[in-house]
Amino acid sequence: MTDAAMTPPEAARPIKSLVHEDARTKKRNASERRFRAYGIGAICTGMFFLVALLAAILSSGLPAFRQAVVEVPFTLTLEQYNTAEEALLKTGIYTDYFVTSLTDTLESEGVEIEFDEKSIERLLGKVGGDLRAFYRANEDQLGAPVSFELAAASRVDRYLKGTFEREDLQGGNRFFMPEDFDLIDAMREAKLIKQVFNWNFFTGVDTGVDNPGGAGIGASVLGSFFMMLVVLVLSLPIGVGASIYLEEFAPKNRFTDFIEVNISNLAAVPSIVFGILGLAVFIQFAHLPQSAPLVGGLVLTLMTLPTIIISTRASLKAVPPSIRDAALGVGASKMQAVFHHVLPLAAPGILTGTIIGLAQALGETAPLLLIGMVGFVARYPDTFVEGFIEPNSAVPAQIYNWAARSDAVFTEKAWGGIIVLLLFLITMNTIAVILRRRFERRW
Amino acid sequence: MPVIWLTLIVLAISALGFFTGRRRALASADGDSRNLHSLPIYYGSNAFMKSVVPAFGLMLLWLLVQPLFIDNRVEQMIPESEIAGGANIGLVMSEVRRTADGLQNAVDAGLLDDGMARNSQSDLTDLTQRLRDAGQVVTSQITQTVLHAAQAYRALSQTSNMLMTIAVLIVAVAGAVWGTMESAKSFRARNTVEQGVLALLIAAASVAILTTIGIVLSLIFNTIEFFRLYPASEFFFLLQWAPSFSGRGGASSLGIIPLLWGTLYISLVALLVAVPVGLFAAIYLSEYAGPKMRSIAKPMLEILAGIPTIVYGLFALLTIGPILLSVFGDNGLGWMQGQRAVLTAGLAMGIMLIPFVSSLSDDIINAVPQAMRDGSYGLGATKSETIKQVVLPAALPGIVGAILLAASRAIGETMIVVLGAGAAARLSLNPFEAMTTVTAKIVSQLTGDSDFASPEALVAFALGMTLFIMTLGLNVFALYIVRKYREQYE
Numbered sequence: 031m032t033d034a035a036m037t038p039p040e041a042a043r044p045i046k047s048l049v050h051e052d053a054r055t056k057k058r059n060a061s062e063r064r065f066r067a068y069g070i071g072a073i074c075t076g077m078f079f080l081v082a083l084l085a086a087i088l089s090s091g092l093p094a095f096r097q098a099v100v101e102v103p104f105t106l107t108l109e110q111y112n113t114a115e116e117a118l119l120k121t122g123i124y125t126d127y128f129v130t131s132l133t134d135t136l137e138s139e140g141v142e143i144e145f146d147e148k149s150i151e152r153l154l155g156k157v158g159g160d161l162r163a164f165y166r167a168n169e170d171q172l173g174a175p176v177s178f179e180l181a182a183a184s185r186v187d188r189y190l191k192g193t194f195e196r197e198d199l200q201g202g203n204r205f206f207m208p209e210d211f212d213l214i215d216a217m218r219e220a221k222l223i224k225q226v227f228n229w230n231f232f233t234g235v236d237t238g239v240d241n242p243g244g245a246g247i248g249a250s251v252l253g254s255f256f257m258m259l260v261v262l263v264l265s266l267p268i269g270v271g272a273s274i275y276l277e278e279f280a281p282k283n284r285f286t287d288f289i290e291v292n293i294s295n296l297a298a299v300p301s302i303v304f305g306i307l308g309l310a311v312f313i314q315f316a317h318l319p320q321s322a323p324l325v326g327g328l329v330l331t332l333m334t335l336p337t338i339i340i341s342t343r344a345s346l347k348a349v350p351p352s353i354r355d356a357a358l359g360v361g362a363s364k365m366q367a368v369f370h371h372v373l374p375l376a377a378p379g380i381l382t383g384t385i386i387g388l389a390q391a392l393g394e395t396a397p398l399l400l401i402g403m404v405g406f407v408a409r410y411p412d413t414f415v416e417g418f419i420e421p422n423s424a425v426p427a428q429i430y431n432w433a434a435r436s437d438a439v440f441t442e443k444a445w446g447g448i449i450v451l452l453l454f455l456i457t458m459n460t461i462a463v464i465l466r467r468r469f470e471r472r473w
Numbered sequence: 474m475p476v477i478w479l480t481l482i483v484l485a486i487s488a489l490g491f492f493t494g495r496r497r498a499l500a501s502a503d504g505d506s507r508n509l510h511s512l513p514i515y516y517g518s519n520a521f522m523k524s525v526v527p528a529f530g531l532m533l534l535w536l537l538v539q540p541l542f543i544d545n546r547v548e549q550m551i552p553e554s555e556i557a558g559g560a561n562i563g564l565v566m567s568e569v570r571r572t573a574d575g576l577q578n579a580v581d582a583g584l585l586d587d588g589m590a591r592n593s594q595s596d597l598t599d600l601t602q603r604l605r606d607a608g609q610v611v612t613s614q615i616t617q618t619v620l621h622a623a624q625a626y627r628a629l630s631q632t633s634n635m636l637m638t639i640a641v642l643i644v645a646v647a648g649a650v651w652g653t654m655e656s657a658k659s660f661r662a663r664n665t666v667e668q669g670v671l672a673l674l675i676a677a678a679s680v681a682i683l684t685t686i687g688i689v690l691s692l693i694f695n696t697i698e699f700f701r702l703y704p705a706s707e708f709f710f711l712l713q714w715a716p717s718f719s720g721r722g723g724a725s726s727l728g729i730i731p732l733l734w735g736t737l738y739i740s741l742v743a744l745l746v747a748v749p750v751g752l753f754a755a756i757y758l759s760e761y762a763g764p765k766m767r768s769i770a771k772p773m774l775e776i777l778a779g780i781p782t783i784v785y786g787l788f789a790l791l792t793i794g795p796i797l798l799s800v801f802g803d804n805g806l807g808w809m810q811g812q813r814a815v816l817t818a819g820l821a822m823g824i825m826l827i828p829f830v831s832s833l834s835d836d837i838i839n840a841v842p843q844a845m846r847d848g849s850y851g852l853g854a855t856k857s858e859t860i861k862q863v864v865l866p867a868a869l870p871g872i873v874g875a876i877l878l879a880a881s882r883a884i885g886e887t888m889i890v891v892l893g894a895g896a897a898a899r900l901s902l903n904p905f906e907a908m909t910t911v912t913a914k915i916v917s918q919l920t921g922d923s924d925f926a927s928p929e930a931l932v933a934f935a936l937g938m939t940l941f942i943m944t945l946g947l948n949v950f951a952l953y954i955v956r957k958y959r960e961q962y963e
Contacts, residue, residue: 058855065857069757072750076774076831079824083777086792087784271677279671280678292681298878298948299941300885302912303688306937309919310691317540317570332684339681365667393781396887399916415477426783433787433892441791448784459779 087448094446097228097243098182098190100154100217104131105175106165114162121158125150128157139220145213152210154180181230182223184243184439186214190223194438231446235409236428242439245432247447249410253323253403253422254392256411260327260418261334261391266384268331269338270373276339277346278368297336304333305397313401321402321421329401330391337387338380345379346372350473378469385462389455395426403427425451479532479638483645487524490649494520498656511663519662520652522669528645535637543629550622565619572623573630692941695934702928703727708935714898714909716918716929727932729939731898735908739819739894740883742904746823748876751830758831759838760860771835778828782888789821789893801905809905811895816904818893822886826879833878837871837958838864870958877951881944887912911936 051059106127114123125147132150136143150157157180165172185206188194196211217223234246272289280286308329312318318325349372357367398404404427411417423431425447432444495517502508509516544566551565656662700708703725711728754774758767794812797820801809841864849859865872895907896917918933925931 058858062855062857065860066757066761068753069761072753073757073770073774075750076754076777076827077770079827080773080777082792083780083784083788083824086788090791268677268680271674272680275671275674275678279674286678289678289681292685294952295945295948296681296684298881298944299688300887300912300944302885302887302915303692303937303941306915306919306934307684307688307691310695310934311687314925315691316537332680335680335684363663363667365670389779393783395781395783396891396912396916399887399891400919402920404920426781429783429787430888430892433790444787445791448787451781452784455779455781 091445091449094442096225098187099179124161125158141216143216250423250428254424256323256417257327264331265334273342302396305400308401322419324418329397334387334391341383342380345376349375382462382466389458398427483528486645487521490520490524491517494653494656502658515662516656518666523652524648569622573626692938696938699931699935732911736910742819743822743883747826751827755831755834774828785821786888786892813895813907833875837868841867874951874955881947
């Protein structure tokens with residue numbers, strides 16, 4: 031008897047076929063699907079983070095570009111002007127005129143409300159001074175109806191945007207009193223308040239804590255611009271020169287190996303270490319002016335160099351050797367072959383790498399903190415040379431500065447600043463991509 | 474003379490040298506460039522190069538050495554008695570420099586005549602008042618010594634500046650003349666110029682070395698200075714970080730262990746977010762996704778890598794923090810006290826590192842030869858089995874390298890932890906607590922009006938040194954692994 035005869039035939043034998051899945055195949059297929067789902071899940075998570083980040087930036091930052099203004103029709107007669115100019119407290123009289131005029135306007139719209147000049151000052155700033163300055167400059171406007179657009183204080187802005195509620199205010203302070211809410215409501219009802227584009231955010235300079243609404247990013251954009259100028263002027267020639275040497279001329283020896291090791295390591299050194307270098311070498315040792323875009327530019331140059339060298343070498347390497355051979359064949363020297371033939375062909379790639387390096391440098395913050403570009407110093411330089419050596423801020427440093435203050439208005443400005451920064455970065459990267467698409471040659 | 478004018482004049486002299494050099498060469502060849510050894514432009518360039526390079530070299534050197542020399546001379550003028558009560562020579566010197574600048578600005582503005590600014594017998598109060606009128610920032614009490622030192626400083630600076638102008642101009646002219654005199658039809662101008670250019674290229678390549686040397690020296694000297702003021706054993710083994718805020722006096726505890734713990738904890742959280750997401754994304758993109766999906770998803774993920782870290786910092790502080798607080802805070806589970814916590818910073822950093830892990834792993838997975846996959850399929854394995862049992866083990870060293878590189882990024886990251894992690898150093902396991910890191914403390918110790926000679930400021934350099942060594946070690950190790958692995962399949 032054989033064993034085979036002992037086993038019961040057919041009955042217990044599992045059906046094996048491609049059409050019919052058995053339990054094991056089911057399990058394996060399920061694990062396959064699960065694994066695939068993990069992959070899709072991971073990509074979706076990544077996308078979700080990207081979307082959440084962009085949504086947070088846009089929703090919190092866009093309000094920084096809008097600003098509430100109060101539009102008030104106002105007429106000043108010659109007698110009123112004369113009385114005011116003869117009085118001792120001239121701007122006070124102007125404010126009184128304004129209060130009367132505003133009350134009339136509100137009444138004509140059917141809104142009755144009592145308020146005093148203190149309220150006006152809290153909501154609209156020093157209106158009297160503005161009016162006086164206007165009429166002293168334009169005496170011919172006396173007696174004619176003029177419409178004034180007055181920028182509202184930042185808290186008015188936030189109340190209208192819904193980020194500042196009546197409940198948030200406990201008792202009131204010198205910036206805001208509970209009755210001010212009624213005046214805002216009244217003006218809103220009379221359709222005197224409207225939202226306009228906040229140009230001041232682009233042209234203004236940083237302000238102190240008493241006027242958060244007036245803070246703008248303009249001066250620090252200029253600071254960043256001067257820094258990028260330094261980076262461009264220094265890192266492009268040095269980076270391209272170093273790449274040409276390493277790629278085209280360098281013999282294989284210890285010295286060039288050492289340079290290569292240095293470059294690849296510098297690319298991975300944390301940016302804050304470059305800040306320490308800048309502080310110790312440029313400020314403590316060389317006594318360059320603190321907080322100056324020149325020093326910031328020097329530090330960022332050292333940081334950007336590895337990026338530029340790596341991308342330049344890649345594009346030099348992409349130029350086929352036949353180009354060099356052809357140039358050498360017709361009698362060019364090695365230097366002429368490189369500078370007259372290889373370099374122009376590699377130029378689009380070099381430019382792309384440089385723009386990407388600059389974009390990276392533009393967003394860098396940490397080293398700037400160490401060389402002192404965070405103080406409340408942002409202002410417009412008077413001359414071109416001063417732009418390099420006078421203390422200034424930079425866009426990311428200004429954003430950090432705003433984010434570190436507790437006032438919610440500054441937080442909004444910080445998000446707005448991020449939108450500005452990202453717009454610059456997107457523009458630069460788009461130019462880089464277009465350059466690559468348009469000029470890149472496949473050999 | 475201002476440096477910018479000097480630069481322009483040197484350039485003008487060199488340009489003149491270019492034309493005279495070129496013309497002289499052509500004249501020597503009777504106006505026919507075929508008789509010359511090199512193209513005419515090389516003769517001009519030769520003169521230009523010989524004028525510009527030494528002149529600018531001398532100018533740079535002078536500008537670097539001049540402050541050191543003058544400081545040294547002026548410091549000797551300040552007697553020990555002037556350095557009173559905790560102040561040091563550095564503070565007095567910055568006072569002197571400020572006063573000297575003030576004098577210069579006042580003279581420029583016409584509020585002070587030059588003789589008065591030089592005269593050491595000038596009346597102190599009168600001079601101070603005039604400086605104030607000129608809108609110069611002057612501290613209340615300029616002492617007689619400081620004033621004298623400032624006057625000497627200004628005089629030395631002016632003399633040195635004048636000497637520099639003369640020396641640089643002489644060098645520029647001499648170079649231009651030399652280059653012009655050389656120009657003759659048999660002179661090998663092209664070879665000379667090319668050698669010069671090659672030297673410039675080598676100099677450009679050496680900037681990388683100089684940067685490294687600069688980093689290492691600036692870290693080492695200040696670290697040694699720090700260890701002279703503060704015992705190294707306490708720095709490395711003390712379990713407490715509590716710098717005294719007064720800046721001087723008062724015992725500071727500057728132990729690095731709580732900071733290292735915070736750094737590693739936050740990095741760990743970040744890697745726990747970034748590695749699974751990044752790795753699975755890379756696997757999906759390289760093994761499953763079609764070209765269309767790949768061409769969309771890959772750039773999208775890489776956008777995350779292009780966003781500046783300050784944005785992630787703000788995102789951590791103002792978006793992730795409040796969300797976490799609403800879930801784990803007092804209104805929710807009650808585990809979390811403030812918005813700044815290990816988890817806040819770790820999550821933001823994790824998001825930042827996702828594209829880093831995914832694109833590096835993607836490259837490495839793609840480098841695994843197709844033949845290995847085909848062999849596995851031929852034996853009947855499913856796609857996921859192939860990935861798990863063939864592709865990933867083969868790619869493992871490279872993936873480990875990628876993770877190490879990501880870890881080095883996480884350790885060196887600054888803005889996210891400055892904004893998101895908090896300021897208090899703590900040794901705790903609770904991820905909902907605020908902790909601080911090495912980088913955040915470097916920023917806080919070196920910003921503000923700290924005195925650079927105090928151990929509280931110098932400790933930042935020791936921290937920087939630690940950071941530099943840690944990241945460098947990780948990088949070298951990771952690159953070694955990645956390179957070794959790549960060679961295996963090439």
